[in-house]
Amino acid sequence: MAADGLDAFIVPRADAHQGEYVAEADARLAWLTGFTGSAGFAIVTADQAGVFIDGRYRVQVKSQIDLSHFTPVPWPETKPSDWLRDALPSGGKAGFDPWLHTRKEIEAMGKGLADSGIELIALDANPVDAIWPDRPAPPVGRARVHDDALAGESSERKRQRLAGELRENGQTAAFLSLPDSISWLLNIRGTDVPKNPIVQGFAILSDDGHVTLFSDPGKFDDGLRAQLGNEVTILHPRELADALQSLSGTVRIDPATAPEAAFRLLEKAGTRTIPAPDPAILPKARKNPAELKGMRAAHLRDGVAMTRLLAWLDGQDPASLTEIDVVRKLEALRREEGIIDISFDTISGAGPNGAIVHYRVTESTNRRLAAGELLLIDSGGQYEDGTTDITRTIPLGEPPQEAIAPYTAVLRGMIAISRTRFPSGVAGAHIDALARQFLWAEGLDYDHGTGHGVGAALCVHEGPVRISRVSDLPLESGMILSNEPGYYREGAFGIRIENLVAVTETEAEPGREMLGFETLTLCPIDTRPIDRAALSRDETDWLDRYHARVRRELSPLLDKDTRDWLHRVTVPIS
Known part of the structure; x- marks a missing residue:
């Protein structure tokens, strides 16, 4: 310096x-x-x-x-x-x-x-x-085709659709810097970054549909190059600066996602720039029927793994297990269901570690489970056809009395989001308070958003949609979000209950468009820490219907012991 x-x-x-x-x-x-x-x-x-x-x-x-x-x-x-x-x-x-x-x-x-x-x-x-003497080399992970049947649309059609938007707006090209946008646009997936099946790189989309991809050419074998076709040119990232400075016309570039360096290169060359959102970011967020079908299938398999984990855990002496034991067991069960990778580092937080919102267990922090505590497990998988993210909070034996009221408030907030219907144009900020209202009534809250966007066989945290008090982006049919209110008492316990939901159209009076949520996640919610007297009849009915659906869809895929356990823990509470 x-x-x-x-x-x-x-x-x-x-x-x-x-x-x-x-x-x-x-x-x-x-x-x-x-x-x-x-x-x-x-x-x-x-x-x-x-x-x-x-x-x-x-x-x-x-x-x-x-x-x-x-x-x-x-x-x-x-x-x-x-x-x-x-x-x-x-x-x-x-x-x-x-x-x-x-x-x-x-x-x-x-x-x-x-x-x-x-x-x-x-x-x-x-x-x-x-000053970083042993800085690792940049990743050169193998790229692969993401099948059109899973994508629901060919790369060529996507490129032509977005190119048409550029032409309509008088833009000759768009600069893309988000790897998930590029991977979605080209129907490719990669291994450059752990947990996220993306190909790192930059891209320039021209108004004729041609894409120049700046990514290490060593990632792409002959089969993938043939799949991409002649309308996709692959260049090394070191050629990006010259390519940006050679662009003419009007270039679309996103000030919220693109590097400041890219703006400076374009401006140095005298190129006219239009600050506008990444053209792929919203189309990617609106999942098509094929993507939704894949996500449902992935959640079915993931529900099998999670339910097997919870049944196994219920039969163990907590003192015989550590947080890492739970992580290893769950990841092994997910591998049996065909994951390509986990979708983020599994959170397994026992007792006070559960209060660390994004806790990552290590050998130095690994805690032995203990009866009378809560265990928070937040995890997910990357499958070929979808991405999952689920959180369950499990009492190890009798739940601590001081956790019952906040657990019930968190569950009621999750149910409120699940049941809500809202008119077209409503944003995440408008419905975030629905999840917090029961905690607020107790003088409690949590310091994270209620939900984030989720990609279809892509990044588990996907922009731009969120359920958050700072999100003004209207929710649209096909968007997938997490629904995960929580409560955290430092030094004592953490509580979070999370399902993924898809925005869907619902019945409405003529001339009005109403939306709601379809719950994708299939896994029982622990009923032991619930203050049942605090639940309304509508909330109880929702939980009983959800558990009936979980039993119906998962039971044929489970072994007898796990199936019997599932039936015991999902009996109606009304």
Whole structure:
């Protein structure tokens, strides 16, 4: 920093593709600070370093970073610009890597630093890389075809559909930087990043439907190249800068997802840019009938694995197991059901570890289960035809009395989302409070969104749709989201109950379009911690109908012992 004339440097969690999961070569924040959460960043000055984390990671960060060197900073309550103003009261130069930040980020930070005397400096080389002696090489994972029958539409039709939109808007090309958008558009899947079956790269979509893909050519065998056809050109990522500077006409580029460096290259060449959302992001979020069929099939198999896990767990002495034992058992059961990979690091949090929202068990944190505690299991699988994400909270014997009221409130919130109907145009922010209302009535809440978008055999966390108080994107038929209210008492327990749901059209009066949710997840919900007197008749009926459906669909696929267990734990509670 001193050699570069910098007073501060910003180290984001994200890579050049703004992915939640990053390759080892891009895990700069984890390498520098020890923090491994899926969101956050650090700002380093000569005499202090702040690690910015949101509500999901307030507990986790304290156990991962060296508090004598790094200071946790609550974010977004504390904006990076405000922190920099305090850290550099006399002004100075704050460096950043323009490939790792979006234009939207840099503009917001620049606005926050106005009149502060602090200048944001885009660097040609990342100083973290300069001190990282054994930085891994970029991934070169094998790419594969995602069958058109599972995709529900050929890549050619997708490319022509999006190209038509470009032409209608007078745009000659679009720059794509999100690997899941590119993988969806080209009907390909990959192994570049753990847990997410994406091919890392950038792409330029022309208004004639041709795509230039910038990704290591070694990922693509002859069969896949033939499948992609002549309208897809594969170039190495090092050729991207020249390609961007050679574009003419009007280029569409997303300020919320594309790197600041891409904007600068286009502007340097004098190319006219139109800031607009990634053209694939909404079509990808609206699952077609084939994708929905695949997701239902994946959830059926996943429900078998989860139900077998819960039945097995119920027959064990908790003290004979650790958190890692549960993880290994569940992943083995999912492999028997045909997963390609898990969809994220399995969360198996017993007792106080369950209060760490995105807890990741390691050998050093591995906790032995104990009777009278809660065990929170949040997990999912990547199948060829779909992606799953499910959370269940299980009492190990008698549930702790202090957990019954919040468990019941969390369940009621999950049921409220499941049962809701709403008019077209309603956004996630409008229905987020439905999940929280019963917790709020008890003076409780949780510090994460109620739901995130989910990809079809793609990323388990998929933008742009969410159920969150900050999401103003209208929900549309075919979108898939998680429904996962929770409650966390630090040092004691965590509670979360999660199903995936698909937005569907429902009956409405003539001239009005109404939507609702179809529950995709099939797995029993533990009824032992429920205060049954607190449930309304409608809530009880929903739970009984859900459990009847779980029995009906899973029973033919289960062995006798597991089937008998399932019938015992899903008896009507009304």
